[in-house]
Amino acid sequence: MRPPYLRARALASLLALALLSPAPAQAYPFGQSVPGSHQAPQWALDVLRGMREPAHRAAAPASQGRKLDANGIGCYSDVRVTALERRADLICAALGRGHELVVAGCMPASEAYRLADSLLSQRPLRVYLDHTKRYAPVQTQETFRITQLQP
Helix, strand or coil, X not given: CCCHHHHHHHHHHHHHHHHHCCCCCCCCXXXXXXXXXXXXXXXXXXXXXXXXCCHHHHHCCHHXXXXXXXXXXXXXXXXXXXXXXXXXCEEEEEEEXXXXXXXXXXXXXXXXXXXXXXXXXXXXXXXXXXEEEEEEEECCEEEEEEEEEEC
């Protein structure tokens, strides 16, 4: 349970940002008279979202720093498997360099023997991920479908 002062501090920060904003004041209807008007304005949602996420994640979306080909395939070289997780018929792996997690990927369990071998031997891999197919996060990392593994 979050202490009540955290919510009050977030609201105070939001109000301070609104007061310091150079834009002219605008009225936002929050009543039920207009469909969808029960939501807060987008700028307020963005501020709150930024307060909940760590600074390195709120600064830029993760997909901006990735180099993808025309089909949405990204290549990650010299990564090691740091953890494996079983999900129904999938094996998901957290991939990192040194002590930093880079990305996570999933592939069918029948094809995942190289992931287990890489985890045991700690050999680096080159991993190709399809960024158009997402899975639930692994250790808070965005998770995509693994299309190809190379030693």
